[in-house]
Amino acid sequence: MASHSSTLFSSPPRAFAPPFSSHRLCFNLRFPRPINTKPNNHSLRCSVSIEKEVPETERPFTFLRDSDDNSTHSSSTSSVRARFEAMIRAAQDSVCEAIEAVEDGPKFKEDVWSRPGGGGGISRVLQDGNVFEKAGVNVSVVYGVMPPEAYRAAKGSASSDHKPGPVPFFAAGVSSVLHPKNPFAPTLHFNYRYFETDAPKGNTQNSLSKCKSTVFLFDFASFFFCQCLDVPGAPRQWWFGGGTDFTPAYIFEDDVKHFHTIQKQACDKFDPSFYPRFKKWCDDYFYIKHRDERRGLGGIFFDDLNDYDQEMLLAFSTECANSVVPAYIPIVEIRKDMEFTEQHKAWQQLRRGRYVEFNLVYDRGTTFGLKTGGRIESILVSLPLSARWEYDHKPEEGTEEWKLLDACINPKEWI
Amino acid sequence: MASHSSTLFSSPPRAFAPPFSSHRLCFNLRFPRPINTKPNNHSLRCSVSIEKEVPETERPFTFLRDSDDNSTHSSSTSSVRARFEAMIRAAQDSVCEAIEAVEDGPKFKEDVWSRPGGGGGISRVLQDGNVFEKAGVNVSVVYGVMPPEAYRAAKGSASSDHKPGPVPFFAAGVSSVLHPKNPFAPTLHFNYRYFETDAPKGNTQNSLSKCKSTVFLFDFASFFFCQCLDVPGAPRQWWFGGGTDFTPAYIFEDDVKHFHTIQKQACDKFDPSFYPRFKKWCDDYFYIKHRDERRGLGGIFFDDLNDYDQEMLLAFSTECANSVVPAYIPIVEIRKDMEFTEQHKAWQQLRRGRYVEFNLVYDRGTTFGLKTGGRIESILVSLPLSARWEYDHKPEEGTEEWKLLDACINPKEWI
Numbered sequence: 001m002a003s004h005s006s007t008l009f010s011s012p013p014r015a016f017a018p019p020f021s022s023h024r025l026c027f028n029l030r031f032p033r034p035i036n037t038k039p040n041n042h043s044l045r046c047s048v049s050i051e052k053e054v055p056e057t058e059r060p061f062t063f064l065r066d067s068d069d070n071s072t073h074s075s076s077t078s079s080v081r082a083r084f085e086a087m088i089r090a091a092q093d094s095v096c097e098a099i100e101a102v103e104d105g106p107k108f109k110e111d112v113w114s115r116p117g118g119g120g121g122i123s124r125v126l127q128d129g130n131v132f133e134k135a136g137v138n139v140s141v142v143y144g145v146m147p148p149e150a151y152r153a154a155k156g157s158a159s160s161d162h163k164p165g166p167v168p169f170f171a172a173g174v175s176s177v178l179h180p181k182n183p184f185a186p187t188l189h190f191n192y193r194y195f196e197t198d199a200p201k202g203n204t205q206n207s208l209s210k211c212k213s214t215v216f217l218f219d220f221a222s223f224f225f226c227q228c229l230d231v232p233g234a235p236r237q238w239w240f241g242g243g244t245d246f247t248p249a250y251i252f253e254d255d256v257k258h259f260h261t262i263q264k265q266a267c268d269k270f271d272p273s274f275y276p277r278f279k280k281w282c283d284d285y286f287y288i289k290h291r292d293e294r295r296g297l298g299g300i301f302f303d304d305l306n307d308y309d310q311e312m313l314l315a316f317s318t319e320c321a322n323s324v325v326p327a328y329i330p331i332v333e334i335r336k337d338m339e340f341t342e343q344h345k346a347w348q349q350l351r352r353g354r355y356v357e358f359n360l361v362y363d364r365g366t367t368f369g370l371k372t373g374g375r376i377e378s379i380l381v382s383l384p385l386s387a388r389w390e391y392d393h394k395p396e397e398g399t400e401e402w403k404l405l406d407a408c409i410n411p412k413e414w415i
Numbered sequence: 416m417a418s419h420s421s422t423l424f425s426s427p428p429r430a431f432a433p434p435f436s437s438h439r440l441c442f443n444l445r446f447p448r449p450i451n452t453k454p455n456n457h458s459l460r461c462s463v464s465i466e467k468e469v470p471e472t473e474r475p476f477t478f479l480r481d482s483d484d485n486s487t488h489s490s491s492t493s494s495v496r497a498r499f500e501a502m503i504r505a506a507q508d509s510v511c512e513a514i515e516a517v518e519d520g521p522k523f524k525e526d527v528w529s530r531p532g533g534g535g536g537i538s539r540v541l542q543d544g545n546v547f548e549k550a551g552v553n554v555s556v557v558y559g560v561m562p563p564e565a566y567r568a569a570k571g572s573a574s575s576d577h578k579p580g581p582v583p584f585f586a587a588g589v590s591s592v593l594h595p596k597n598p599f600a601p602t603l604h605f606n607y608r609y610f611e612t613d614a615p616k617g618n619t620q621n622s623l624s625k626c627k628s629t630v631f632l633f634d635f636a637s638f639f640f641c642q643c644l645d646v647p648g649a650p651r652q653w654w655f656g657g658g659t660d661f662t663p664a665y666i667f668e669d670d671v672k673h674f675h676t677i678q679k680q681a682c683d684k685f686d687p688s689f690y691p692r693f694k695k696w697c698d699d700y701f702y703i704k705h706r707d708e709r710r711g712l713g714g715i716f717f718d719d720l721n722d723y724d725q726e727m728l729l730a731f732s733t734e735c736a737n738s739v740v741p742a743y744i745p746i747v748e749i750r751k752d753m754e755f756t757e758q759h760k761a762w763q764q765l766r767r768g769r770y771v772e773f774n775l776v777y778d779r780g781t782t783f784g785l786k787t788g789g790r791i792e793s794i795l796v797s798l799p800l801s802a803r804w805e806y807d808h809k810p811e812e813g814t815e816e817w818k819l820l821d822a823c824i825n826p827k828e829w830i
Contacts, residue, residue, distance in 0.1 A: 111807070125806040134806070290785040349801065356802075357795075360775040361785060370705040370776060377807045379705075380772075385805065386764065387771075389798040391540040391549070392526070 053375045056112040056120065063120045063141035068170070080238070080314055081170055084194040087314075088139045088174035089122070091192070091321040095137050095176060096124055098325045102332055103129045108137070113375065118143035123378045127385065131185075131336045136381035137176040144169055168198040173242075174321065177382040178328070183348035185335035186248035186255065187296070187355065188328045189382070192317045196238040240313045241303040244324055245282050247296025247355065249348040251404050253414075255331045256297055260414040262327035263300045263320075270316045271308075278302045283411040288358050293408040295358040347401050349388035356387045468790045471527040471535065478535040478556035483585070495653070495729055496585055499609040502729075503554045503589035504537070506607070506736040510552050510591060511539055513740045517747055518544045523552070528790065533558035538793045542800065546600075546751045551796035552591040559584055583613040588657075589736065592797040593743070598763035600750035601663035601670065602711070602770065603743045604797070607732045611653040655728045656718040659739055660697050662711025662770065664763040665815050666822060668829075670746045671712055675829045677742035678715045678735075685731045686723075693717045698826040703773050708823040710773040762816050764803035771802045 068081050096108050106129035114120035121140035126132055145168050173193030180187065246259050260279070267274035282301035286294050300320070305313055359366045359382055369379040395401035483496050511523050521544035529535035536555035541547055560581040588608030595602065661674055675694070682689035697716035701709050715735070720728055774781045774797055784794040810816035 109806075127806055134804075136806070290791050353798070356771060357775065360772065361782070367776070376705050380804060381806050383768070383804040386801060386803045388801045389549075389795060390800065391524075391542055391551070391796050392792045 053113040053115060056114055059110070059112050059122060060114075060120065063114070063118075063172075065118050065143065080194065080310060081172070081196065083314060084172050084317075085139075085141055087318050087321065088172060088192065091174050091324070092122065092124065092137050092139050092176075094322075095324055096126075098329050099126060099132065099135050099137075099178065102131050102329065102336070106130060108135070111377075115142060121375070121378065123375075123381065125381055131180055131182070131332065133179045133181045133385040134381070134383075135176075135178045137174070137178075138378055138381070139172070139174045140378070141172045142170070144171070169196065170198070171195045175382075176324075179352070179384045180332055180336060182336050182338060183249045183340050183344040184252070184338045185332050186246045186259075186328075187352075187384075188244070188246045188324070190242070190244040190321070190324050192240075192242035192321050194238070194240055194314075194317070196236055198236060238306055238310060239303075240305045240317050242317060242320065243278065243282055243285075243299060243301030244320060244327065245286060245296060245299035245301065246328065247351070249351045249404060250344070250400050251297070251407060252335070255335070256414045258331065259297075259299065259327050262323050264415060266316075266319045266323040267300065269319060270312060274302075274316075275300065286358060288354060288362065290361070291354065291357070293354070293405065294411060295354050295408070297407055297414070298411060346388065346390075347395075349386060350390060350393060351404070352384040352387040353389045356383055359383060468528040468530060468536075471529055474525070474527050474537060475529075475535065478529070478533075478587075480533050480558065495609065495725060496587070496611065498729060499732075500554075500556055500587050502733050502736065503587060503607065506589050506739070507537065507539065507552050507554050507591075509737075510739055511541075513744050514541060514547065514550050514552075514593065517546050517744065517751070521545060523550070526792075530557060536790070536793065538790075538796065540796055544596075546595055546597070546747065548594045548596045548800040549796070549798075550591075550593045552589070552593075553793055553796070554587070554589045555793070556587040557585070559586075584611065585613070586610045590797075591739075594767070594799045595747060595751060597751050597753060598664045598755050598759040599667070599753045600747050601661045601674075601743075602767075602799075603659070603661045603739070605657070605659035605736070605739050607655075607657035607736050609653070609655055609729075609732070611651050613651060653721055653725060654718075655720045655732050657732060657735065658693065658697055658700075658714060658716030659735060659742065660701060660711060660714030660716065661743065662766070664766045664819060665759070666712070666819050667750070670750070671829045673746065674712075674714065674742050677738050679830060681731075681734045681738040682715065684734060685727060689717075689731075690715065701773060703769060703777065705776070706769065706772070708769070708820065709826060710769050710823070712822055712829070713826060761803065761805075762810075764801060765805060765808060766819070767799040767802040768804045771798055774798060 062082070062085060064082060064085060068079060100107055103126065106126055108124040108126045111123040111125075112120070113123075119141040121138060123136070123138045126135040129135070171193065173191060175191040175193075176189065178188045244263060248255065263279070264275040267278060278300035279298060281303075282298045283294055285301045285303075286296060286298070288295055308316075360370075361367070363382075366379055366382065368374075370376070395405055477497070477500060479497060479500060483494060515522055518541065521541055523539040523541045526538040526540075527535070528538075534556040536553060538551065538553045541550040544550070560583050586608065588606060590606040590608075591604065593603045659678060663670065678694070679690040682693065693715035694713060696718075697713045698709055700716045700718075701711060701713070703710055723731075775785075776782070778797075781794055781797065783789075785791070810820055
């Protein structure tokens with residue numbers, strides 16, 4: 001194992017990291033020394049453990065296992081796992097700093113937790129602030145194994161009598177939902193994630209074929225279900241996913257153009273096909289089927305991306321994460337103090353109801369996380385502080401509310 | 416076909432009721448004469464059709480097809496379908512009357528709609544009243560056929576090469592959720608439903624076996640999925656389901672005892688095993704798994720009930736529906752004007768958030784209805800006017816909020 005250092009944190013003390021285990025707990029996290037080193041001024045608090053998570057009183061230097069942590073290497077040779085974790089933690093820091101600067105007083109609260117068998121997360125929430133009703137920015141790192149049912153489903157009728165061994169996987173992501181108070185300031189969501197499998201353990205047969213993976217590392221859910229088989233000795237499989245989308249209650253065309261332009265600029269640095277492709281993917285994903293409308297005005301979304309160079313996709317994800325602040329914060333600065341009426345607020349609350357409907361009914365990470373025992377408070381921090389449902393509400397044609405709804409029903413090209 | 420009369424409505428004019436059709440529309444509803452006869456003073460309005468529903472401007476005498484409507488018979492010989500529809504419409508009327516009496520001014524708005532191929536419904540909603548934030552009381556009558564997938568799933572490995580014909584079904588129900596404004600007044604939900612299959616059409620094989628039905632006639636959802644096979648010429652299969660449960664934000668023991676006592680009295684008139692059995696069923700059904708808590712303090716719940724005399728179960732369902740007003744209205748009368756603080760209101764809103772979570776994530780009728788194209792506004796009228804989600808909220812031990820939460824986590828015997 002390599003010794004430690006990092007461009008983000010000071011060198012930590014060595015602690016024993018046990019081999020993977022599905023049993024609860026005893027996973028020693030490695031903390032930076034001195035332990036009071038905190039990159040930001042977030043208050044650190046400890047929450048009660050829910051199910052399988054164990055609260056931690058200190059933010060660790062890394063959530064990686066010893067065997068993955070080659071952070072003494074130069075940045076170009078350290079593992080993608082290590083660099084992705086560093087990237088999402090830096091993104092969490094920079095977004096939280098930008099939000100706190102806008103808030104001018106209120107600070108994020110932080111919960112740190114570890115998971116049995118390895119990994120952990122940092123949840124930061126700022127609630128009922130000056131500008132934001134609720135802002136959540138989470139990172140999580142997860143080690144797990146794919147369930148046997150996934151293997152059986154994947155094998156199908158072509159299965160042999162040999163039982164495949166478990167395939168360990170690694171996943172990490174940053175997720176955020178930012179709900180401002182002012183009804184003219186849009187809600188923002190972003191999430192960037194990386195998934196990787198190890199070679200299967202205890203699997204000696206060569207007949208297993210690779211198959212398409214279904215990854216459920218979404219947003220605040222830290223659980224996964226993957227129909228993926230790996231061939232012993234074959235290179236690890238990996239995927240990138242994520243996106244940034246925004247959800248105004250009222251349309252200001254300048255805001256929408258600015259937001260989409262920043263997304264396009266980030267995409268165009270890597271591939272001119274990315275923006276049109278990921279913009280459409282975003283419109284398709286954030287679709288509330290039972291309403292036949294999208295929850296907002298889109299952005300970019302991609303998933304299971306592995307058909308480009310791995311370094312390029314890591315750089316692309318980093319560029320997207322770095323684009324969140326310039327894409328969003330200027331809009332909030334302009335809109336946060338605009339005067340509004342009770343009717344404007346009620347309409348925002350109705351749109352928040354749609355947000356709740358999408359997240360609880362359709363969002364794969366949320367629904368899967370809720371049903372399989374994810375950390376509930378981290379999963380549901382995406383829900384707004386308050387939401388509203390009026391029976392059979394229909395905005396009058398031509399009104400500002402109607403224009404927003406029309407754009408959610410009929411996605412537009414904004415730039 | 417029999418001519419019409421009813422104890423509920425005056426004799427209607429005859430109109431042609433077409434044979435079953437899966438195509439949109441052209442189903443003539445039969446209205447009472449004179450057409451301005453309205454049992455209550457609800458304002459009648461017409462909504463825009465959503466998907467397969469067609470708005471109607473008048474409340475029909477019955478939603479039954481001509482072939483089912485033997486309402487000229489004496490009440491003891493008319494079909495269970497006809498008597499169940501009469502019962503649920505009477506229940507809708509009496510509950511709405513009681514709510515309007517409490518409101519002392521505000522009235523329900525009514526939407527009437529028909530469905531392609533037969534059936535229809537009446538949705539009544541009173542929103543932002545003096546006492547109720549949102550009160551919805553719906554009835555629906557549905558004719559349909561079970562999807563072929565249900566047959567295939569039911570046949571399993573014992574299937575023959577013969578394809579079973581479609582099995583027509585009939586279902587009817589009354590559903591209601593009443594959300595008061597005052598945080599000391601509890602939310603109430605009730606739903607009573609009846610399901611019946613016809614003999615399969617176009618099925619000449621005798622090898623099909625009966626199997627357990629899974630009925631999704633829940634609440635505001637008017638959609639069904641049934642793994643049920645019928646033998647040609649065999650008696651129709653039928654089931655009753657339903658329940659009444661209540662969801663306070665604060666516990667007043669007298670209220671809880673009163674509510675459960677009325678439920679028990681209704682049950683005890685029929686079978687002493689009903690109350691304990693259906694009370695536990697209720698606690699089990701309204702379970703928010705990801706929170707490990709129930710949404711409220713229970714009541715009674717039963718489903719797929721067909722192992723008693725059909726007349727007895729019709730009478731039992733009627734008794735339960737008639738018990739709603741005496742079980743609930745006295746509690747609302749006592750609590751509706753109690754003084755409360757912002758903190759009390761915020762806690763009520765948090766519990767409403769749990770209500771939303773249960774309905775959108777677990778409630779079978781809601782989730783199935785949303786995903787298969789039910790009438791959205793009728794399905795989602797069960798959601799409160801407003802709800803709230805605070806990150807990691809935990810009531811302090813010993814407080815009134817903690818006591819409610821404790822009772823939701825550990826269901827109690829109240830009487």
